[in-house]
Amino acid sequence: DYRKDRIWLRRNKPSKREHNVIVCLDNTKSMRSNQSGELSLCAVHAITQAMSRLEIGTVGVSSFGSSVRPLRTLASPAPLNLPELLQHFNFDEESAGSMSRSLPAVLDDCDEQFSHVAGGDFKQACLAVIVTDGRFNKEAVRQSVQNMLSKNxxxxxxxxxxxxxxxxxxxxxxEVVRDPTGRSRMAPFLSNKDFPFPFYAVIQDVSQLPNVL
Incomplete structure (x- = not known):
């Protein structure tokens, strides 16, 4: 079987330069509820360790809340030191501004990092994993999501x-929405008709979060 041939396997092994992943974790106070913050840290640890062991990509880690903090950029030459990085997450940042500003800002920062390492090569796999409690302004984030999707x-x-x-x-x-006639009505926040993220998952059993990631 040619698929067991060592030369074939070497030639088809994924290259680190072809896969870029940034894990972004919400560091606001709302993440403290239901142990979401603590288990989200476990999830970040799981995904970054898996990526490093499998050597299938370059991993970055960012924090967002009252501001965006790239804790490890994709261009960082230093080895990934997760224990040190995770110490930056205290889940104590104010969440009022993050609903409108922080999520678009962290997506834009991810996009800039992807552009820095990939240049104009849109064939490189670039994945931004955003872990949050889901409270955000959908209209504020829509343009940032579409901008990333347009670049694959x-x-x-x-x-x-x-x-x-x-x-x-x-x-x-x-949330309050307006129908085509201009009338206001209440609609589910997670309505698929206008939800800006085409790919998302809702985790209520947070112990399963590392597996989902």
Missing amino acids: RLPVLIIVDEAAESGRSIYNLK
Whole structure:
């Protein structure tokens, strides 16, 4: 079987230069609820360690909340030191401004990093994994998402949610929208018709988050 031939395997082994992944974690106070923050850290650890072991890409880590902080850029020559990076996450940043500004800002920062390492090569696999509780301004983030998708760069949203019976689940979240006649009505926040992220997952059993990632 030619697929077992060592030369064939070497030639077809993924190159680090062809895969770029940035894991971005919400560092706001709202992530403290339901142990979301702690288990999100476990998820970040799981995905970055897996990428490093498999040697299938370059991994960056960013924090966002009241501001965006690239903790390890894709261009960093230093080895990935996760214990040191994860110490930057205290989940104590104000979340009021992050609903409108921080998520678009972290997506734009990811896009800039991808452009820096990939240049105009849009064939390189570029993945931005955003881990958050899902409270954000959809209109504010829409342009940033579309900009990345136009360059074949994939933003994926992982929403760490509370159980539906808690009353604080994102599935219970409503927003005011206008229909074609101009009338206002209440609609689910996660409506697929206007949700800006084409790829997202809602995790209510946060212990499963590392597996989903």
